[in-house]
Amino acid sequence: MSTSAIETKVKSIIADQLGVGEDEIKPESSFIEDLGADSLDIVELVMAMEEEFEVEIPDEEAENIKTVGDAINYINTHKK
Amino acid sequence: MSGFKDKVVLVTGGSRGIGRACALAFAKAGASTVVISYAGNEAAAQETVGMLQAAGAKAEALKFDVADTAACSSAVEGIVKTHGRLDVLVNNAGVAVDGLVMRVKDEDWDKQLDTNLKGAFALIRAASRPMMKQRGGAIINISSVVGEMGNGGQVAYSASKAGLIGLTKSVAKELASRNIRVNAVTPGFIGTDMVSHLDDELRQKMLGGIPLGRLGNPEEVAGAVLFLASDAASYITGESLKVNGGMYM
Numbered sequence: 001m002s003t004s005a006i007e008t009k010v011k012s013i014i015a016d017q018l019g020v021g022e023d024e025i026k027p028e029s030s031f032i033e034d035l036g037a038d039s040l041d042i043v044e045l046v047m048a049m050e051e052e053f054e055v056e057i058p059d060e061e062a063e064n065i066k067t068v069g070d071a072i073n074y075i076n077t078h079k080k
Numbered sequence: 081m082s083g084f085k086d087k088v089v090l091v092t093g094g095s096r097g098i099g100r101a102c103a104l105a106f107a108k109a110g111a112s113t114v115v116i117s118y119a120g121n122e123a124a125a126q127e128t129v130g131m132l133q134a135a136g137a138k139a140e141a142l143k144f145d146v147a148d149t150a151a152c153s154s155a156v157e158g159i160v161k162t163h164g165r166l167d168v169l170v171n172n173a174g175v176a177v178d179g180l181v182m183r184v185k186d187e188d189w190d191k192q193l194d195t196n197l198k199g200a201f202a203l204i205r206a207a208s209r210p211m212m213k214q215r216g217g218a219i220i221n222i223s224s225v226v227g228e229m230g231n232g233g234q235v236a237y238s239a240s241k242a243g244l245i246g247l248t249k250s251v252a253k254e255l256a257s258r259n260i261r262v263n264a265v266t267p268g269f270i271g272t273d274m275v276s277h278l279d280d281e282l283r284q285k286m287l288g289g290i291p292l293g294r295l296g297n298p299e300e301v302a303g304a305v306l307f308l309a310s311d312a313a314s315y316i317t318g319e320s321l322k323v324n325g326g327m328y329m
Contacts (some may be wrong), residue, residue, distance in 0.1 A: 040257065044212060 003076055006053075012074050013048050017041060027069035035068075045071070053079050083311045084111040084273040088163045090156070092117045092146050092203065093173030095202050097272035098222060101298035103128060105306045107135035113139045113163045115154060117173065138163075146199025147191070147328050156206035165214055168309045169207045169246070171200035172222040176237045189236045196240035197247070204251055208260070216259040218309040221248050222301070223320060225268040229328045233296045243265075250319035261310045261317040268324025271295040291326030 001009075014035070015022045018035050031037040031045070046062045049071065055078045057065070065071050089106045093099040094116025107114050114137045118125040125141040132139035142158070144151040159166050174196045175186040200221050212216030226234050227241030243266055261292035269275060269286050275295070278286075287293065304323045309312055322328065 038257065040212065040254070044209070047209070 006032060006075050007072050010075060017045050017048060025068055029068045030066055055079055087111045087167040088113040089168040089217060090115045090159060091170040095121050095128050098301045099172040100128045100297045101302035102172060102305045104131055104135060106171035107132045107137035109292050111137055113138040115142060115159055117142045117144055119145055133169055147194035150200035152202035153206045156286055160210045166210050166270055167217055169203055169219045171203055172307055173199055178233045181235045182231055184320055190246055192236040193240050194245060197243040200244055201247060211260045212258045219262040220305050220308050221264045223264045223266045225266050225324045225328050228266055249318045255318055263316060263321040265301060265304045266320050266322050267301045268327045269295050270301060283297045289327050296323060296325055
């Protein structure tokens with residue numbers, strides 16, 4: 001999967017999960033501060049990404065995923 | 081009671097006793113689909129399915145052991161796939177193996193904790209995702225009066241039932257923001273297969289401690305479960321509702 005395909009897919013998962021428009025989702029957007037996510041949303045997002053990309057995101061890594069860019073980078077680095 | 085139209089309900093241990101009464105109560109209240117799980121009693125499970133259908137619900141019996149956490153996940157996934165949603169989860173499946181603490185075997189302890197407590201946890205874990213997506217749901221855990229007051233000879237059973245109360249409160253806090261309510265019911269001495277093995281002397285002694293002076297029946301527990309699952313209980317979460325004839329207040 002190409003980097004841009006990953007980015008598109010991640011954004012669509014976030015839009016679906018958080019009920020925000022894809023145009024609001026920028027790499028620098030913070031899930032909690034900019035996109036209105038709470039801790040349950042973050043867990044759901046992580047689980048949705050794990051399923052979509054068949055990666056495992058350990059809790060200690062998930063804690064460092066704070067922005068949309070963090071999520072895209074994580075998938076790019078760990079996707080087999 | 082109305083408000084269960086189009087609702088999908090799962091009752092574990094639903095082939096007989098309190099579980100069957102709960103399943104039937106939901107069917108009679110208009111739930112569109114009532115799924116029961118059972119561990120082994122195929123004949124009783126099929127009989128319950130027939131009763132649920134006669135009450136006007138779509139009904140299904142799934143055979144799995146709630147102590148098998150993978151089976152719990154698959155069951156919930158299957159229900160959501162087949163019926164589109166899951167609105168109510170009643171964790172009722174339970175086992176009791178009585179014995180004084182000095183004589184309790186590891187495997188009997190494990191069996192009761194795995195079925196009564198871990199099974200409920202596994203099903204809640206699986207059900208929480210679809211319920212969060214739906215932005216609503218109700219979970220009712222069938223605990224026991226012995227989880228509140230203790231009971232000699234039931235160390236593992238009472239520990240598992242007390243554990244359900246803690247589980248209920250913690251999950252209630254976690255999921256409240258998604259409009260998922262989590263409550264427990266703590267039945268007292270109910271006339272089911274599980275208490276039929278008690279000898280007469282013990283039975284008389286227990287009746288003496290019940291202000292209402294009789295055993296409860298499964299339908300009386302089901303009434304409380306139905307209430308907690310209904311919109312009538314929309315502001316109740318993390319509660320443990322006693323259905324015990326006054327034996328413990």
